[in-house]
Amino acid sequence: MPDYPTALGASSPDRITLLGRDLAEEVMGEVGFGELAFWLATQRRPAKGEIRVFEAVLAALADHGFTPTAITARLTFLSAPDSVQGALAAGLLGGGSRFLGVTEDCGRFLHDVLAGVEGGHPADDAEWDVLALAAVRSAREAGRLVPGLGHHVHKQGDPRTARLFDIAHEEGVSGPHLSLFAAIGRVHPRVLGRTLPLNGAGVCGAALADLGLPLELLRAFALLARTAGLIGQLAEELRDPVAKDIFLSVDLNNRSIPPRPFDG
Amino acid sequence: MPDYPTALGASSPDRITLLGRDLAEEVMGEVGFGELAFWLATQRRPAKGEIRVFEAVLAALADHGFTPTAITARLTFLSAPDSVQGALAAGLLGGGSRFLGVTEDCGRFLHDVLAGVEGGHPADDAEWDVLALAAVRSAREAGRLVPGLGHHVHKQGDPRTARLFDIAHEEGVSGPHLSLFAAIGRVHPRVLGRTLPLNGAGVCGAALADLGLPLELLRAFALLARTAGLIGQLAEELRDPVAKDIFLSVDLNNRSIPPRPFDG
Amino acid sequence: MPDYPTALGASSPDRITLLGRDLAEEVMGEVGFGELAFWLATQRRPAKGEIRVFEAVLAALADHGFTPTAITARLTFLSAPDSVQGALAAGLLGGGSRFLGVTEDCGRFLHDVLAGVEGGHPADDAEWDVLALAAVRSAREAGRLVPGLGHHVHKQGDPRTARLFDIAHEEGVSGPHLSLFAAIGRVHPRVLGRTLPLNGAGVCGAALADLGLPLELLRAFALLARTAGLIGQLAEELRDPVAKDIFLSVDLNNRSIPPRPFDG
Amino acid sequence: MPDYPTALGASSPDRITLLGRDLAEEVMGEVGFGELAFWLATQRRPAKGEIRVFEAVLAALADHGFTPTAITARLTFLSAPDSVQGALAAGLLGGGSRFLGVTEDCGRFLHDVLAGVEGGHPADDAEWDVLALAAVRSAREAGRLVPGLGHHVHKQGDPRTARLFDIAHEEGVSGPHLSLFAAIGRVHPRVLGRTLPLNGAGVCGAALADLGLPLELLRAFALLARTAGLIGQLAEELRDPVAKDIFLSVDLNNRSIPPRPFDG
Structure with missing residues (x-):
């Protein structure tokens, strides 16, 4: 038994x-x-400094306005108001590879690069830059994106990134993942030919990895943060409902087209 | 538009x-x-004292060991390890009327009793007892259970209950819902003929209602707490896996019986 | 063990x-x-006629265009394309009391009325009308809606309703739930003072109950039908994607307002 | 707009x-x-023969007894009986890479092999065997499993496999995916050094791909089949409940161990 x-x-x-x-x-x-x-x-x-960094990450990820996850939670609440757990679960199910996945992807990417380093970690910025350059080149040659680079809105810099670096330094809990991420920020233009911002989702993944949290679950912390955000969305929906307008804005603007057989 | x-x-x-x-x-x-x-x-x-009470509630509700929600999250992670969001969502979906619902039911019950009071709230314990007695009697006459009363394990008293009353008093944020709940604890034996403990889920509902959180979402805070607990369950599953043993303990002990037509 | x-x-x-x-x-x-x-x-x-009625019900409920459930499934697929199970689950979670619940509510309502009848069921339309009249009056006096009455689009009659009655009669599987539902259609104007159509979701609930399916799961058959519909939605989304446009139409039309403290 | x-x-x-x-x-x-x-x-x-093959696939995948998905749906129904949609959704969320993923993986694997063939498809079994041999070798060299090979219970042959080949042939809708899958069944012992059965989940993937269904959604059809199976599980749970016993068999056999810090 x-x-x-x-x-x-x-x-x-x-x-x-x-x-x-x-x-x-x-x-x-x-x-x-x-x-x-x-x-x-x-x-x-966790130590006090670790808590502060961890909670700063959760704050950074809690709510990003009318994301697909927020819209989904509100529409599900409209449709099944008797089941708050269903509305939250539906919202979280959008936390997959695309919208909330960068945090996890970035943490894993940095971890894998660090795991390939023999001997100790780099000793100074110049050495970190060498490692970062090799990592960015290798990703580019494999046709893969470097997670954590670029943002469709914050093209000149994501305000969360600098702030999280600062907090981690203040608390003395900045580790190799953040160091490598910073170095990627410095060197990637040499490989990619243009300067991209280090985004907030990426820096959160680096910080979570430096805190020693399990890599397989980095996405889970983004989901925990988002649970608080989704409760905020539902609370606001109770007072300033928008879900019905969203639904109608789609339904009333549907355009019937003839079926076209899918050809495999 | x-x-x-x-x-x-x-x-x-x-x-x-x-x-x-x-x-x-x-x-x-x-x-x-x-x-x-x-x-x-x-x-x-929120003020500092409100935060402390709120976080004490979340701590009380975060994890209760191998509940159906915890087992469900682990089994789903076993079955679909590529989708952490699915495992968390599946676990949360068990947070319905029965296992996580007491918090919400209790908050609503207390609110409804208080909403029926004309004039101000009771001024002392004796007056609270009168109100509580009427509420318990009325529930009993309607054949309804009083939410927050009784616990299948902590029959002599749920240790979370006294503690949460204490914290709320220390912080000066105990309000009418907690007062009424305490009074129900004092008077219910007179109606029910036996003494039941005020349970932890119930006192959490009373405290959340006193904090002014939206009644429609009291269950959502239990779910937020549980999200943290479920991440703990998944992290432990990664190191000390039990889901496969649980699955096999059921599957290997299945007993085939003949179909019996359902007769409406 | x-x-x-x-x-x-x-x-x-x-x-x-x-x-x-x-x-x-x-x-x-x-x-x-x-x-x-x-x-x-x-x-x-099931017998052949029962299958035909059952599948007609599933066809009636499979897809209603851009419902909240369909939008939700598409948005979740956009956000987490790696997890088809998550997109389907998110869509189904909207199948609660409001959008897919009428089928279950109607089946239960009819069942409860029939369960209150002593002796045999009514023998002819006139007797059914008496029973239906009492049921509609009693619902109205209790301030409750009669499930299955009314439709926001098909105000002059829901084309599914007459069709399902016909199929059930053709197959000889029309039973007391459908008879009572038809009678409600005839008599309700006498109580409500206006004529409402018997809607498709309601007649489906009546037909499922007549087929002897478990009342606690009538909603589950609507969800089964909808699963097929949601797969159709995702297949169409792969070819004619709209989820990103829906998301942007909301996000780009957000209007920032100042926070307003919720006052309990 | x-x-x-x-x-x-x-x-x-x-x-x-x-x-x-x-x-x-x-x-x-x-x-x-x-x-x-x-x-x-x-x-x-679809044509009549396509429907028969498609429904045979759905029958093969509808229910496999006490799988993690079935246990999960039952536990969620125990915990939140008010939300049938939640119980079904929780069950479906286990339909990921491991338990229901073989169908999709196998269809995609076969598709990718076929997509790499220049000129027309093989003309006879001998030519199919050449193609299959190359595919199995190539998978083995890449350290990847060939999806659809092997079964932990049906070690001498999965009874669904031969049956589905027969039905597809009877209906004249067997195509290149099934041909390649059959060839893999013939040649893999030459590469792997032992004979494994072609499993039922794999042959279903091959058949669905031959029917021209979208590859990205092959898993969705397994989920559709499973939705019917899960409704059967919930209907049986209503009459012969086992979820509470499952929960207690885990909870009562918990063994407290001291926390061990996770070390990254």
């Missing part, structure tokens, strides 16, 4: 524990929500 | 705002994640 | 069974998909 | 069309559900 090991929530008639701590006495009222999310994911309690 | 009003995220080429604030300068590094979630939902920045 | 009884899929090294039949020999190539869905839900093989 | 072209559902006050046909008169009662699903996805009406 199998048993199922876990270090997370457990309870007996008179006590509840979470991560080995007494939930009521040691967690409730003592541990902030960002701190708790970090702790749950890594099973280690 | 419709336009779509929003006070949430907005951006121009050189600036991103959230709730009317500069995201990079005024939010990132300055606002904790619990605080931000509260702010997004209410469009007002 | 628990075991888990099931009459559905089972397999041994050289044989797979479904509903007690040999899947390869007796089901594949022998059983249509509508028939199989009916059989799976009721564990009895 | 954008408009949104579609050949799917459209309606005017007195008429509803689907795929350019009158829904009430030409679709309801005239078009089976498998046929309709095919038609919606390809915008062409």
